Amino acid sequence: MQETPFCLRVGHLLPFSMSYSNTTDFTNPSTFILLGIPGLEMAHVWISIPFCTMYAIAILGNFTILFIVKREKILHEPMYYFLCMLAISDLVLSTSTLPKTLSIFWFNSREIEFSACLTQMYFIACSLVMDSGFLMAMALDRYVAICDPLRHSTTLTHPVVAKIGLAVVLRGSMLILPYPFLARQWPYCRTNIIPHSYCEHMAVVKLACADIRVSSYYSLSVSFLVMGLDVFFIAISYIQILRAIFRLPTKDARLKTFGTCGSHLCVILASYIPVLFSVLTHRFGHNVAVHFRILMANAYLLVPPMLHPIIYGVRTKQIRDRLLRLFTHKGM
Template identity: 80%
Template sequence: MSDSNTTDFTNPSTFILLGIPGLEASHVWISIPFCTMYTIAILGNFAILFVVKREKSLHGPMYYFLCMLAVTDLVLSTSILPKMLAIFWFNSREINFSACLTQMYFIHCFSVMESGIFVAMALDRYVAICHPLRHSTILTNPLVAKIGLAVLLRGGMLVLPYPLLASQWPYCRTNIIPQPYCAHIAVVNLACDDTRISSYYGLFVLYSVMGLDGIFIAVSYIQILRAIFRLPTKDARLKTFGTCSSHLCSILAFYIPGLFISLMNRFGQNVPLHFHVLIANLYLLIPPMLNPIIYGVRTKQIRDRLLRLITH
């Protein structure tokens, strides 16, 4: 690598993405599962959108929120994988400064949006189980549209300071990012100024979003479980709880790796860097792949419609 990457400069025109440090020789092999996950995510989420659009019986709040989740997963995975595969296959490590900040914005914006959509889906399950007779009158199409707009605006506004602040810092250490994408903290760590405001704001977004969304989901499911346990028969309880199983699986696939990464970043100083990077990549790539599989397999209406379309 040239010396210009480590000499002093204040406004780098490009950053250098290293991919997965320490595993450069295995980049081609690592790309195979990553490319497979991306392909499954693209095909699965487009299949969800296609089935819901074609079947008028699926035009309801639960499936509208599922479509929002599918679009979010498509944008999130597409903002990461193409550049990552270019690094793995063609050693195309340079990324323009503006493109890096744009990628940073999309990654964090749509991660926040995904968390918000899970909250909206928890609200849908709460109303459907605790107030089944009023579900259609409470969650009307205009309200669903307003919830979707609120989720979009929250993600966009909360994450907007990330690139705005990052674009103001002077960069005089290096332009080498030891990751295959431009994460917020990885870019900010390259600045040679006091960047505590960016670090503190990043922590604020992380804990306020994950914390508040997690509390809302937990409260919703406490009320749901109370309503389920009041049902008279075991079969009724299992059937009702089964309507929440897909949502719960997706929540666990999204929040548990995020919590694990947060703990590892603070207490895993002895963990190798390449392990940190691999886990962070999987955290962003696994949910977009798993969500359509979970809902396609565990949601009977989607599974039946999809099988019918395939057989026809």
């Protein structure tokens, strides 16, 4: 009989010669094996080039945003504070996955400890929920700034901004906490091989030889209810913003006011569209090729952290001017 891949028995990796349906000789694994992108193993090195490039841009861009906002006191405003919170969340999101993914692509380092896998799972999901919360907070800031500008400075004070940021962090941390706890309690007696490049929540729990409907329904609820509510409040905010913009007396005033929201709208689209597409294809696109689903799952972790600083750097005049001034002074 053809020898199957590896499993863990009594905590050690051993080759085995039995079918996957026979689960009596398996025990819970101490490590998992990440396959990377199944079906594209021969192209891993080539795939790593755009992945590494996007990761480098995300790291450089988000640290640049943090540096400029900290350096320039004129940018110490609610919008830029929320932007810094988003940048930190993006750094955590991309750094939680890319180093391990690149180690698979470059060094064939596929093993990951069970606890490390659950930790990675937690920080990925937590960062995604926090990203959504910070985007909602930024929409709130734009709503107050445009619809009630005279009260903007008194409504969104520094303590209020800090409380909103803390609430977003606590919401993400608490809502995602059941993910690793539920995943840890399931028995993994089929295989320890994860057909993915990182420990995505459902990719891990689907390996369990138990009824995982609690994990599945809970994660689906978080995905659609939490992010759905965030999108709903963002939409309500922008409906009110657009109504206020169209009531402005001149075309130039309308364009200028809408321009202040343009970068945020671009960031919202760049953040939610890849996530929604990946979630839908992963859960319902059973006829979609596995390697395509995994590529999309990597894209929604890489593309938004890369695009956020680029969009704000290009479209936000205050950041663009200070960035140009910084490089001009260094060049003199």
